[in-house]
Amino acid sequence: MWRDEAVTYDMTHRELGALWQTLGTNDAVHGLYYLTMKAVFALCSAPAVSPALGDADPLLVLRLPSVLSMAAAAAGVALLGRRLAGARAGLLAGVVFALLPPVQRFAQEGRSYAMVCALVVWATYALARAAGAGRRGPWTVYAALMLTACLLHEFALLALPAHGLTLRRAARRPWILAAAAVAAGTAPLAVVSQRQSAQVSWLEGSSLTTGSAGLIALGIGCAAFLARVRERRQHSGHGAGAGELALPVGLLVLPTLVLLLVSLVEPLYVDRYVLYSQAGLALLVGAALDRAARGTRPRAVAVAVTGAAVVLTLLPFSVQLRTPQSRIDDTTAVARAVREAGAPGDGLLYTPLRRRVWTLPYAGAAAGLSDLALARDPASSHTLYGTEVSAGVLRARMLRRDRIVVAGDPAAPATGSADASGLEAVKRDTLDAHFEACRSWHPRGARVTLYARPGQC
Structure with a gap:
């Protein structure tokens, strides 16, 4: 479990009113995701309802909805690919989607992104059906799926331009009505979350990672190949249709592009916020593989061999994604280090305060230790990380201890940052002036240090 999953776990285990x-x-x-996961945990802890899951590993319960969501998303990509480009292209698209590194990562993470991805994929499939059906029912399904996706994470709204710009004129009016309903339903959440925008203040800049840029380039390359095939074979009955290109290209490019443009004003871009764009990439790669394999047997064999080579190349990365080293930190290891470093009666500090989330899922990690900076715990203060005492109270509490365990980031905060001043500065200055470091532990993404009075290590 890493820090974001620890937040999920803590939030879903609060009383409903406190949550x-x-x-x-x-x-x-x-x-909405926290409320959904709270219901999942409640269901899995009710033996009368689910006796097989009554004693399930909490981390399994935390991640299982994401696994199932990505499985559903892969099925949706396959069906959408079949509708746009044929059965084999759809099957290949579904397989490609399941192999994409971002998909594999978020399929095993207890956050909302896999659910959002599945809902956007199935909304896109509903859109493809609605655009050709001329009935109200499919449009209602489309609007309901998109609204649910947006309520799980409002940046699902960025899929709407990708949908709207790829529709034929006859389908634009019902799409506008559906999109307006989705936007209206999401507006209250957008207003509330805008007031909480300080939560993403850690984003000092927004730009594509090398991996994300490479995947987009791969998709554009596949689109260019398919466009050339369509030009050569548009009268043969076997060429790519316009929908095969427009919809997946829009889904791949537009959400990322819009979020990057918004980030010029306020940094907001993180690749997981538009994870569903990977469906567009899978559709393009699946269709390109299908076209490339058509014709002679040697071509089909060459495509199969190339595909197998790519899978083998991805295998080490896929294995690495299933290790703690693939995440920013490892809360399980941090909690273990805190438990090993401390003894009953010792003080405990988190620096910065948001690192308190590291031990929240592990009730015994800080047993017997006194959280010196804590004023009110996260649940009772209705915050993510709790509230902390004033500088004077904190300093007095620290000076009454002979030993203090400090759980913090591996590196010191940058000069001028919020973590380099205020209460965090009091923590560091008091430790430097009155304590000495005895021993440090270095779990993934953290540093746990035992401090003691000089000569008492």
Whole structure:
């Protein structure tokens, strides 16, 4: 479990009233997801309802909805690919989608992104059916799926331009009505989450990672190949249709492009916020593989061999994604280090305060230790990480201890950052002046240090 999953775990184990009050000031953008996961945990802890899951590993319960969501998304990509480009292209698209590194990562993470991805994929499939059906029912399904996706994470709204710009004129009016309903339903969440925008203040800049840029380039390359095939074979009955290109290209490019443009004003781009764009890439790659394999047997064999080589190349990365080293930090290891470093009666500090989330899922990690900076715990203060005492109270509490365990980031905060001043500065200055470091542990993404009075290590 890493820090974001620890937030999920903590939020879903709060009383419903406390959770609701917390969402009024923090993390409203994930509110529906937390409520959903709270219901999942309640269901799995009710032996009368689910006896097989009554004693399930909490981390399994936390991640299982994401696994199932990505499975559903892969099925949706396959069906959408079949509708746009044929059965074999659809099957290949579904397989490609399941192999994409971002998909593999978020299929095994207890956050909302896999659910959002599945809902956007199935909304896109509903759109493809609605555009050719001329009936109200499919449009209602499309609007309901998109609205649910947006309520799980409002940046699902960025899929709407990709949908609208790829429709034929006859389908634009019902799409506008559906999109307006989705936007209206999402507006209250957007207003509340905008008031909580300080939560993404850690984003100092927004730009494509090398991996994301490479995947987009791959998709554009496949689109160019398919466009050339269509030009050569548009009268043969076997060429690519316009929908085969427009919809997946729009889904791949537009959400990322819009979010990057918005980020010129305020940094907001993170690749997981538009994870569903990977469906567009899978559709393009699947269709390109299908076209490339048509014709002679040697061509089909060459495509199969190339595909197998790519899968083998991805295998080490896929294995690495299933290790703690693939995440920013490892809360399980941090909690273990805190438990090993401390003894009953010792003080405990988190620096910065948001790192308190590291031990929230592990009730015994800080047993017997006194959280010196804590004023009110996260649940009772309706915050993510709790509230902390004043500088004077904190310093007095620290000076009454002979030993203090400090759980913090591996590196010191940058000069001028919020973590380099205020209460965090009091923590560091008091430790430097009155304590000495005895021993440090270095779990993934963290540093746990035992401090003691000089000569008492």
